[in-house]
Amino acid sequence: MKQFLEGSWAVAEAVKLCKPGVISAYPITPQTHIVEHLAKFVADGRINAESINVESEHSAASVVLGSQAAGVRSFTATSSQGLFLMAEVVFNIAGMRLPIMMVCANRAISAPINIWNDQQDSISLRDAGWIQLYAENNQEAIDLIIAGYKIGEMPKVMLPIMVCVDGFILTHGMETVDMPDAVAVDKFLPAYNPPFKLDVDNPMSFGLLGDPSVYTENRYSLHKTLEELLEIIPQVGSEYKSAFGRDSVRLVEKYRVHDAETVIVALGSVCGTIKDVIDDEREKGNKVGLLKIVTYRPFPKAAIYNALKNVPNISILDKNISLGSEGAVYTEVKALFNDSTKKISGFVAGLGGRDISKGTVIEMLRLTKEEVNNCKFMDLDTSLLWEEFRVS
DSSP: OEEEEEHHHHHHHHHHHHOOSEEOOOOOTTTHHHHHHHHHHHHTTSSOOEEOOOSSHHHHHHHHHHHHHTTOOEEEEEOHHHHHHHHHHHHHHHHTTOOOEEEEEEOOOSSSOOOSOOSHHHHHTTTSSOEEEEOSSHHHHHHHHHHHHHHHHSTTTOOOEEEEEETTTTTSOEEEEEOOOHHHHHHHSOOOOOSSOOOTTSOOOSSOOOOTTTHHHHHHHHHHHHHHHHHHHHHHHHHHHHHHSOOOOSSEEEESOTTOSEEEEEOTTHHHHHHHHHHHHHHTTOOEEEEEESEEESOOHHHHHHHHTTOSEEEEEESOOOTTSOOHHHHHHHTTOOOTTSEEEEEEOOGGGOOOOHHHHHHHHHHHHHOOOSSEESSOOGGGSGGGTOOO
């Protein structure tokens, strides 16, 4: 059913369709509206769930860890510093193989305090063992949540899922979305029936001590399952397309890549702007394209390599920075190629919510053709740099 909704409301409606039994989250800008809508759904009897108020994000993550371990489908959401406050529990959730769904409303990290969007928060926790999926728009957010639950809850997977949506740009943006039918979602996503759970009649323990004789095997098991997801995610995506008619659930999306001489690689909502630039450039006869990474963890090496192997100029846009190194996506894509004839340029843009305009993307394309860049920051105001304030 077509509805014109704020992104946070659309996310809450998608979660409602998945019928979690426990919802726990602590409000933090720009995630707060998601939790507000879900709390109202619970209060109004629109969803049969426990909405548990807590004093912090660490507690929220701990609550859903416990409820999921007890065999109840659970949901949480957070952003920025809240995700970092959860970090200890986030690693525990993956290590215990608990398929919790989290929506991360991407926001910059302090200090300085900044409530606007970039992707530093989720990128910084890319190694926690969670599946990470990035939405370009609110329709994709809906689709990735519903499919994400199915992927994570497969008995051969049993891993948590983080659906990342750009804060304010998506969470507070109004879009027309096609909300799936509840009966169809019930058919696509069966009731949660975990292969193991906390049960007084069949006692077991979670998260026990793993000494050196078993710890490596535990991490290897997580790693191998994530690698296997590179085949599972497209399979579930095909099922989702058959059920709902949309090809949102995938490893990567190729947009006008087939004959491109320059391809931009990016995650999230900025891909919409990039597509507009590509269409404009194509009108001028410039062969450019976009490779949108939807699944960032597991990292789809083969899909990215095969999409870019014949492209002479690659331009990677990161809305994050690994300080002292370079953008995280740039590092990983660059590592796939050992080809001196290929230009691979990295750009950092959009930090702290700075606008990535069509002009910014056009300048990236120009620089990509002229030189190979190592972590070039776009749109810098040099008057604000540290050197201007340093005491001599």
